[in-house]
Structure formats: C-alpha cells, structure tokens
Amino acid sequence: MDHDTAGVGHRTRLIVAILITAVVHTAMGQGIVVSPEGPVRSxxxxxxxxEPGGQVTVRKGTYREATIEVDKPVTIIGEGYPVLDGEGDRQLMTVTADSVTIRGLEFRNVGVSFVEDRAALKADGVRYCRLESNRFINTFFGIYLARTSQCRVANNVLQGMGSTETRSGNGIHLWYSKQIEIANNTVKGHRDGIYFEFVEDSSVMENVSEVNLRYGLHFMFSDRCKYHKNIFRGNDAGVAVMYTDSVEMIGNRFEHNWGSASFGLLLKDITDSRIQDNHFVENTVAVYAEGSNRIIFERNDFVENGWAVRIMGNALDNVFMRNNFIGNAFDVATNSRRSNSRFEENFWDAYRGYDLDRDGYGDVPFRPVRLFSLIVEKLEPALILLRSPIIGVLDTAERVLPSLTPETLADTRPSMRRIL
Amino acid sequence: MTATRKIIVYELRDIVRSRWILFYALFFLVITEGLFRFGGGSANALVSLSSLALVIVPLISIVFGAMYLYDARSFTELLLTQPVGRVALFKGLYIGLALPIAMSFLLGIGIPLVFRGILATAHLETALVLAVSGTLLTFIFVALAFLVAVTVEQKVRGLSVSILLWLLLTVLYDGLVLALAAFFADYPLERPMLVLMLLNPVDLARVLLLLTFDLSALMGYTGAVFEQFFGTLAGKAISIAGLMSWIVIPLVAGIRRFKKKDF
Incomplete structure (x- = not known):
C-alpha cells in the first residue's frame, strides 16, 4: 500500500513537473527544476x-557540489531556502555573466582560507546582477563583488561564525565596483560587515550591521556613495571610513560601539561630505575626524558617548550645525590650540549660559573643549581622575578665564533647546 | 565587651535623638529621589549621586565625628571615672557614632533605590559598590576624625584640621596626582597611577565606581590595566584591604593616644 501511494505520488509529481516545465517553457523560454530526487540533481x-535568460528553480534540500559557475544570464530561485553546503572547503558560487539573478538560496560552510578571498557568492566582472533574499551561514566571505556595476544586493541575511579577525572574512565585500545598491541586508559576526574598496556612486540603505569582529562599515577610495538609514551596532571597532570624497551619510544609527579601540564613526581623509540626522549613542568615540576637510555635520544626536567629537588639528573647515550633545563625558576634544572648524547653533546639555533676548540662542558663547579633555589628550593616564572634584575645579577655572583651551573653538550661538 | 556594647547602645540612642543624623538621611533621600526624577535616566542619576556621595560622605563623617567627640568630652571624662576600660570606651564611642552615620546614608540612598526598583536593573552592581564604598568611607572618616580629636586639644583647631584632611584627600590629592603625572609624562604611568589610586580611599572608591560604569573603555591602556587589576580576585582583595587599613590604622593610632591621654 505504501508502495502504491508512493508510486502515485511520484507519478503526480512527474506530471506536475512536466506541466510546470511546459508552462515555464511557453512563458519565458526554458526553465529547469533542480531537486534532490528529480531528474536534475545538481x-x-x-x-x-x-537557455540564456531562462530560470533555474531549486527545490528544498541540501546540495553538495563543486563550486557552481554561473556563466550565462539566468535567474536562480530557491524554494523554501535550499541549502548549498560548501563543507568548509570551497567557494560556493561564482557569477561570471551579466544579468544574473540569485534569490532564495541558503549558503553554508565556506571555510576559512588564508590564500584566497573565498566567498559564498562571488560575482566577478559582471553587470546587472541581482542577489536578493539569500541567507549566508558560516561563510568566510559572504557576498563578494569584484569589478561589477549596476548590481543590487538586497534583503540578504548573513551570519558569520568567525572567532578572530584573521580567521574571518567580510560580510558584503565590494572591490572596484560602481553603481551598486546594497539594501535591507543584515550582517552579523563577520570581520567587516560591509566593506568597500574602490567603489563609486553606490548606495547603502537600511542595512543592519552588528556585532562584527572589526568594523560594521569600512570603506576607502569609494567616492560619491550614499549611506542612508543603516544601523551599525555593537561592532568591535565601530565604523571606519577613509580616503574618500563626497560621502553622504544620512539617518544612520551608530550605537554601542564600546571598547578602548572602538569608534562610532572614524573619519580619515574624508572630504566634501555631509553627515546628517544620524544618531550616535553610547560609543567610546562617536565621531573621530583626522585629516578630514569640509564635512558638514548637521542635526546629529550625540547621546551618552565617551567623546562626542574628537577632531584633530589637521581636520579643516568642518561645520557642526544644529547637533545635539547630551550626556557625553567629553563633548569635543582636540589636540590643537587652534580651531579649524566651526560650531554653530548646537544644543549642549553642559551649557550654563542664559538667553536674555529670548531668541532661543544663548547670549554667551559655549566652549565645548574642557581643560580636562585637553589634558587627557596629552596625558592619557590622567583619565583615571575622571569625575574627581579637582577636575571640576580646573574646568570651571578654565571656563571663566580660558588660557589653555582653544579660544576660537566656541559655539557663539548655542541653542537653548534640544533640536528636534 | 559588655561595656563597649552598652556604650554603643547608649550612643545610638543619643545620636538618633539628635536631628543631625535625621537631616543627613533626609538630605540623601531628597537628593537621590531628585536625581532619579529629574536627572535624565538612572545611569546619569547614579553617576551624579556617586560623585556627590564621594564628597559629602567623607565631609560629614569627619566633621560630625570630630565635633561629637569634642562635645562628648565631659561624658567621656565621667565614664573614665567609672570602671570602664579606655579601649572599650573608645571602641564603643567609635562604633556607636560611625554605625548610625553609615546607616542613615544607606537609608537615604537605599529607600529611593529600592522604591524605584533600581536594584532589579543592570545598575545593581553600581548601587552595591556605592553602598559599600559609602559605608566604608564613613567608617574611615569617622576613624580619622577620632584620631584628630584625641590628638588636637582645641575644638576649633581640631575641626579645621579635620576639614583640611578632608580637602586633602578628596581634592588636593588628585591635583597632586595630576601634577605628578604631568611631570613624569615621558614615563609609563599606568602602574604608578594604580598605586596612587590605591593609596587614597576616596580615589579608590571613585575608581571602583567608575569601573562599574564600564568607563574603562574611555581610558585606553590605563583603563585596561585598571580593569585587569580590579577584575582579579587579588585586585579586589587588595582594594578591600586598602580601604580596611584606612580604618584600622587611624583607629589603632587613636586608641594608643587615647590610652595615654591625660584628661
């Protein structure tokens, strides 16, 4: 009896498969179905x-095969997240053709390599690829795009299992690419969540990159890219971006990047950029700027960070406008006697001035650099005196008669109310 | 021992009846409640409360302690005409004074903390460290007050010495540390700083509180050294021993002088 039903089931399935194949065939050229017990098993x-332009449907199951090369424009769609298992020793899929779509697959167990940048899904020298709604578990590098353009990477979930920086790869890794869209992905436990090198005109939107071993976001030489509404949380070293022009960072959250070498956002040689409407909460250093020029920081919230802004003397002509500084141990620190940046109309919770003409702005300037922050910049061990009464005495004395802190680093129109 | 206990009990009654101690408890009650209500978040409130407690607890303990012993001079002399040992008397006076001050501090901060359910949150550790260090600081500064009171004959001079001692330990010492650090800036200072912090009870309490706020991340290498030291059992033992010796040493010295003192 069991045998009979099985036979019927098999026959029905076969008929259905034939029907589907027929439908797909008439609708969009040729489609192939892969399933663990079907005619096509790999x-x-x-x-x-x-055929080029056709569709490969992958049924639920686990597939263990040599590295798959996608060398013609096809659409690969997984049903019920079929698993591609690399058994810890190989790259899983290499895309070498334009216009490839890969959707709904689960990539597992790529394995560490110290020789090559082995990835679960690598696209090399292609255009118009769409990598969407895939899962990556314990992959060394997750998604790796090299020399690609006009691709979209969206709705993927990447979970790395790396234990140390050297033994793990990046979640979403882009190299020499342009006009790429990275949206709605979640990356955890990799070395760098999102990594860009020589990437241009791309956008990173609404991704979550958290608890990675090094940076949540790391880019260099990647001009004219946009980063909107992402969350970078609890990464070991926070976010570090370098050697790039025309960056736009709007509406992101940099949260709880806490550790002695951790930064909410580290800017090194970033120029002509805009950083706006971001939330920096509970970072050791919310924004660290070095050699970064002409950046506009507007309407950001700096809440309960160790340092809200640490700006080095070699950062020129930056503007901090209408930001909120609330509950930070240090609002602004610098290593220079001179201020090369402007602070305007920010809200400082440490401001003790008054507003007699009631225009909403304090009548006396606010100097956000405390004497103590200047001392610890030169003499780090002195930080152990944090919250000691003597520090309060020194800071007050310095505030009344500034002699050591940069005279010109002041907000001449500090806002009396939190900026919403 | 019974003599000591009797003196403690008597003194407890005497002090609880004085308004002083009530105001002290009320002060912390109002401050704690106020900070939690208007301080913007319980973490902030605890930080402010800790900073305040580290200044106020030593001040009140040392001033009130010295004043009490000066005022109790005739009572002390009366008791010494009775068959009461000097050591027992001194111990009784000390415990009978330090205990209610510590209790009223604990009540003052404790009632709002319990009432607001802070103890059930992640801030439990900070609250506990604050309670323990506040209590130990009370015992330390009452001990110092007794040492001053038995050493310096005149009340006014004794009170000034007490206040100076408080100023030295809470404010000037850190200034000195800062000056030293600036002077020896070219040398690795993490370990010397650690030793300097261990030597001053107020600093030690402050550092222990800082570490519970996870502020060591701000302090880079210095923070790591401190974290590592206080994270170990030996480090904890040494810091507790450091605080205890600040109670024991002034007390022993005080008892010695008290025994020889010519009333």
Missing part, C-alpha cells in the same frame, strides 16, 4: 542545460 547541471 545546480551546475541545471545551469549547463538552461
């Missing part, structure tokens, strides 16, 4: 058979 075989 994805590589399906790609060999499918």
């Amino acid at each position: 994805i590589s075989e399906a790609i060999r058979q499918v």
